[in-house]
Amino acid sequence: MIDRFVDFLIARRVWVVLIVAVLTVLMSWSASRIDVRTVFEDLLPQDHPYVAVHEEFKETFGSSNMVSIMLTVDEGEIFQRPVLEQIRGVTRDLRAVTGVNSFQIISLASNHMKEVRATTAGIDTSPLMWPDLPETDRGIEELRDKVLGNNLVYGPYVSMDLQSALITVDFYDHLVDYTKIFDEIHEITEQAKQAGLEVSIVGDPILYGWVDHYLDETYLIAAVVILVLFALLFLITRTWRGTFLPMIAGGISATWALGVAAQVGLHFEPLVVVVALLLFARAISHSVQLITRFEDEHAGTAMASVEASRRTLKGLFRPGTLGLATDIGCVSVVALTPIPLLEKLVIIGVVWLSTIIVSALIVTPVLLSWCRDPHARVHGIDLDRPAHRVLDGAYHVVTTRGRYWLLGSVTVIFLVSGWYATNLQIGDANPGSPILWPDSEYNLNAARINETFPGSDRMFVVVSGEEDALKEPEVLEHMQDFQRFMEVQPQIGASMAITDLVPIVKRSLFEGNPRFQELGESAMMNGELMYLYQADAAPGDMERFVDGDYKNGAITLFFRDRQGDTIRTAVSRINEFVDSNPIDAVEYRLAGGVIGVLAAVNEVILAGQIQSIALALLVLVILCTAVYRSTMAGLFFMVPVVLANTLTFSFMAWREIGMNINTVPVAALGIGLGVDYALYVVDRIKEELGRGNDLLDAIKRSVHTAGKGVMITATTLIVAVLLWSFSSLKFQAEMGMLLALWLFVSAVTAIFVMPSLVYIFRPSFVLQSRSAGEKGESGEPAAAAV
């Protein structure tokens, strides 16, 4: 069947090329309009209970878009008029930023910051520094005293050393535009910088703003990577076809995939550029295999190019499609992790890999059929000989006892790396954002803010009950116990809830006597205390803590970092507390805010991890079993995949790259991508055996042809992806290294390990293609036939 299909394609080669060309032109128009941006909702596992709680309460209790701006004076305190003016200026100007939730701009200068004091008439809650700044030195001195005496301000919004003030601002999810927020906030804070203040800004919108900021650089590196690929292919293959055809294959696939993605309305995450490169590399690998085979068919014969192309296609269509099919199967498994980003990525990935069947497996040989002088070389630098020396080495290993050593060391490497891989962190492995370098402006800012203030990343836990439940002393005391319990964790800098407000109001009712700084003893008392506070509160003031009918209250926890361990510990401590302190009146609901959402993402990734790996391997086993009609084949091809995975996971554990929302796509796609090289090599051994060669000869030929193709692609791609190390985004640099490692391990396994495995274990699915008469062993006597 393959034969007829191939003949058909080669016979109508002009049509094939024309159709592909027209489609590519059409798709390129569509692909050029693809939207490159980060959409936060895509990162959220929508059916996770935490995310549901987050969605329900984010507008009042704090979304995941919170940005913290810290203004710091070099010397002295912030209580100087020019500094206070800057704090007020920034606070005021933030109201004009795109998508801002103007009820949730909080600082010393906002009307949320109040002093609660008792007067003869009752309680007076007056803003500390709103709408006007204190005019006189005495006024400033009074303000300073008020701040120092107010625990809701001194600590959370004014630093303990009085040198820094914090401004927090929240954004509506549906209006968030990271690039605009990034630019506008930097513009607003510019004047504070001019005034000599040190400005530090953190928050997810700013983080993704930085990613966007480096988008041009990302494109530049991608362009350089492609140029270098081009140059390396030219150097190594010494032919124009060897240089252009792989790039054409890669280009067609990319255009089609992005075109389809744009058509169905998917956008492209800037951080996922690395994944695109990974897929681009697949197309190149396949194309190079075909070209190598083509040259091999030509070798020493005067065969017409048309015939050579036909043979190439016939020979490689099976391993090529099988490789791509396993890739597609393994990639599809990723969609089981219910995160929209991953699901969308899977669609792009599947489309992309499918197009490689056309762009590389069909277009490359079809174009090769026009090749006029297959023996001509463009330049004189011959890297063939050193390459073949390496390949000879691979063959040598198979023929000597080296193969047992190799097998032994592979087993040891597998065991050791498999054990070490268990150190892999789920979630971020270090403080600061893993997307950026530790010394990047953003991470330095984050470290500074988290050192000065109780923590810039928040999680809110919702306490829900019947109407007025949040007035019950039992409930409030339970919440207080919860806060006390949670604050013990060192990474939690503070917590805040209605329980912190009520005692302050009560104390001021009792002449400011701190012996009465406690919750009311009845629900009615607590209700009155809250009412007193709320009486002249600004909109959004009370809503930060509790909703209008006192059904739902928030306990906000301030985190100093967002490492996977920190979040896991916090979540398990929350559950521990709720389990050991049962209460009927209310229910604790996890969890909103950026940390709540990350907790959900990490849990989903953790739960999905073993499942994805297992299912990906299953897909591989089933496909190989089906194609080679041997369960052994399935087992056999697991070797390179499992090895590549344990090694990469070990690498991630070693470099402290956590499994998070950004790395999961790369790691998950990689699961399926280790097998192609091995398929080409083993399939060629099988094919050579079918032509009547003995096993050793078959291995030798396979290593020098298919193996050579593997070597060419692996070397060029490794050098190219390592260029990502120069990226300003640490994430891309690390993913570059990860891909390089992947390619390296897959290539080495394909060239060195697989032939030895075939020789040692003589799997029947490879050997049965030997012509019936030649049952006798060839070469060395069988040492370990199974």
Add this chain to the structure above:
Amino acid sequence: MPGVIKTLGGLIPWAVIGGLLFAAFFIQPQPVGETVQPPPIERRDRFYGLEVLEQGNVLWAAGSDGKIVRSDDAGETWQVQQSGTRLNLQSIAAWDPDRAVTVGNEGVVLVTEDGGQTWEQVEAPRSEIFNKLVRVIVRPDGEAWAVGGMSAVFRSRDYGRSWERTVDEEDISWNGIAFVDDDNAWAVGEFGMLLRTTDGGDTWVEEMLDLESSLMAVRFRDNGHGVAVGLEGTVLYTSNGGEDWARLETDFEAHLFDVTWNGSKWLAVGEDGVVVRGEDDGDSIWNADRLDPDLREWHTTVTANGDSVYVSGATFGRLTGTDWQSFTNQAGERP
């Protein structure tokens, strides 16, 4: 035999597939967090009451949420003691390192006879309307006095095990009590009210001063000189055992919550981190300072022992000269 091996070999792939299927559908890793041990003194703790014994080696504090902590090495290390209550404890006093009493919200009274290994809740008179004991003091021979809301002035003569009411119930809060000698004592309370006994506490008489501010604490030194402090910077001074109280001129208006005599000076603490120092002469100006320049927390207890003064409240520490050392920072704050 080779047949068996072959069959086994054929089974391996299926075993692997089965294993993978099992892993895919049944292995659900659960998030595991680290365990965290709470420090003895946490950030939310407020220690309303404090007792210091043995030249400052034994420190005993009681406070919010029924928490009692003790240090036997001058504040180096702390042990949390099981009080058995979640009510806020307002005051603690000890006869010796083994025997102590603590009182608090809802009229709770706890006693120990084993240094706090076990605390036992004991009966005390209760009001139908409101109960809150804010201060307890101890006297020789197992006598103790506790004062608080609804005119609570309670006496114990058996190391705190049983209590009797000595003043009829009415709606006045008594905040502090001190003895001049075995017979004469004063209690201070709301709206400048004073309570006096001349018979060792069997009968008490109310006295009114021309004062609107509530008085929070009173203390006498051995020669009949005494000081009472209160809200809005009120300082009253007597040099004759309370026969005459004179209001001292001060230049501060901070609430003062407690006062002590350290052997050479009077020291009072209050809101906003204030510490007030005064001479024992009845006319020189008392000066307000801060325990630490940027400390603005309130303190409800100050007590002198050895060379140092110990202060507790929203923060908790030792003042030696002008050097403030916080136990809160040491034990509770994050590095």
